[in-house]
Amino acid sequence: MMKVMLIILCLLLIKGLEYSFALNTIRVDSLEQIISSLPEKNKARKLIDMAGLCLYSLPQKSIYLSQKAYELATKRNNKIDKIEALRTIGVAFFIQDKYEEALKYYLKSLKISKQVKDENQVAVNLMNIGTLYSAWKKYPVALKYYEDGLEILKKNNENKxxxxxxxxxxxxxxxxxxxxxxxxxxxxxxxxxxxxxxxxxxxxxxxxxxxxxxxxxxxxxxxQTMEKALLISERSSDNQGTALTMNDIGEVYMKKKMYEKALFYFEKSLIILKKINDKNAMKICYENMLKVNFASNGNDKFHDYFKSFIAVSDSLSLEENSKQLAELQVKYETEKKDDEINILSKEQKIQTLEISKQKNFRNYLIISVFLVTILVFVIYSRFLIKKRSETTLQKMNQTKNKFFSIISHDLRGPINALFTITDQMTKRFEELSKEEILTSSQKLLKSTENISILLENLLQWSLSQTDRLDFKPAKYNLHDIVVKQISLRITTEKKINILCHISPDVFVFTDVNVLKTVLRNLLNNACKFSYPGGTVEIFAENKDRFYEVQIVDAGIGIKPEDIIKLFRLDVKHSTIGTANENGTGLGLILCKELLEKNGEKIWVESVIGNGSIFKFTLKKNDIC
CATH class of the missing domain: 1.25.40.10 (Tetratricopeptide repeat domain)
Known part of the structure; x- marks a missing residue:
């Protein structure tokens, strides 16, 4: 599935398939005669070329030729040939999964490359070492070598x-x-x-x-992306790329449980793979077809798929045995152990006969194991489904309880306040002074704003809970949106001063409705816990791949034990503001859900008596 380029910047010149085949059939004693007949001046270079021709088919023979090339290069003090000979030996060991031996030769080649200050050779060696550590599953080390090589390639504009x-x-x-x-x-x-x-x-x-x-x-x-890749591969007559992309498309449809389409692409991929005789990919394709057949409860072609899967697996095993035997043959020829080669040849014949005798028994055994595995898988799947359903039900109950709590208590409070104010203004209108009318109007406006914010949050939260929120991220100017949100806030008797310190040239890639909702709630929260006449400040700190937005207040702060309750749906937590403002706790929960669904995160830092800093991330526009 994953088409990893294991060896970058191939080391060697290919002279032709016919020459490569002929070289693979030459014995070691014949190679010695060829080596002695080569011109002395270019002998090391010719040996490296010959080593490259049999690198993948007979890596042991490639090592033998590269070692001879290294000896000659050392005598003539040709450091470039020494670098490439050592690297070729490393590649040969890498192909055989002998990572420690491969690393030893790669590092020797890298050391000489640095000594002669050949940046191209240094980059190639760094890439090979990165590939080795990647195959070794030591990914942090692999990334370090890749990034070092990346800097050199960027410097030299080596785009390929x-x-x-x-x-x-x-x-x-x-x-x-x-x-x-x-x-x-x-x-x-x-x-x-x-x-x-x-x-x-x-x-x-x-x-x-x-x-x-x-x-x-x-x-x-x-x-959509894979279909673009498929179209380009087909136009370029890249049979292998076309087949592998079809297989990847089939796997996506298999995940979507669209089994007919998945099978369609697997079958098309298989036709091409058979033409190019890529048996490893054919094995993966047959395995996927078996999975589709099982998942869709089909049984009409199960036997055919399974039979083909076994046949390809057997073929690969025999090819691997033949390759290993050829490798051992070269090794023992080099070490003058012809007797052991004869023993191995006899063992291969015996093994072939044993495979023929035991094939039926093994097939029955594999089918039995396969059926047992299916049974275990079904039982375990049902267990997971039940467990997942219980978790979902628990979450739905928490959501329901939170919703009814807001409806029954938090929404009723602002509405009662609105009713009380309007009732008093209506009954005592003739008695009220202009100052009292203004004060009541301000309270009425603030109460209406609180109800509006609460209803907007409830709407956003309900859409989020039912996965009906339509995220449409795009490029936006962060400074403009923050300033707009500040201007929309209603001035209260607390007279909080809100300052934006964000540069006008900061652009982010986000959903604008999500951003507005988050800013509205966090600004409301900061003002709620700020003292009258206080200041709330907004910053955007430039990080490596994102901006960290900070909303800073100098209010009452938050206790450490309360911080962990802020973003949790299953915990009822709400604190009275500095002017006795009430809250629901829903705003921060909504901020967390919306940001996380947009691929961002939110957190808070606070000290009692020194205020709080609410922080959240936004993607930079230039990396999206």
């Missing part, structure tokens, strides 16, 4: 290399479930591939971006 490195970094973030970081890396790769008009690179990166959206649960965007 940059696209591959950004993709590799994106894959690490994807594996580590850091989807926003992965999306940013893939987006950087896509920009460069687009600039280079690299169709294959564009298609490859779009498919990776689609995988990120799929992981995030945004299947619509995942399918």
């Amino acid at each position: 290399g940059l696209t591959k490195v950004y993709n590799n970094i994106g894959m690490i973030y994807l594996i580590c479930d850091k989807y926003n970081d992965a999306l940013m890396s893939f987006t950087n790769s896509l920009k460069i591939s687009t600039m280079l008009k690299d169709s294959l690179g564009i298609a490859h990166t779009l498919d990776n971006i689609g995988i990120v959206y799929s992981k995030k649960g945004n299947y619509t965007l995942a399918l």
